[in-house]
Amino acid sequence: MPKITIDPLVYSEAKWAAESLGYSSLEEFVHHVIEKELSKLASPEEDAAIDRRLKGLGYIK
Numbered sequence: 001m002p003k004i005t006i007d008p009l010v011y012s013e014a015k016w017a018a019e020s021l022g023y024s025s026l027e028e029f030v031h032h033v034i035e036k037e038l039s040k041l042a043s044p045e046e047d048a049a050i051d052r053r054l055k056g057l058g059y060i061k
Helices: 008-020 026-039 044-056
Strands: none
């Protein structure tokens, strides 16, 4: 499994949050937070569709 390095203060805060929110482990909490943030990103296809809509509405050329 890949590993990452994070600031010790961030680690402590994340561990506290995971425990406070009832996650079974810090890994589960971090996994959930990363998935949630990644889901907010638009895919290239979504970006292209938005560009087409904005062009069609005359907002961009």
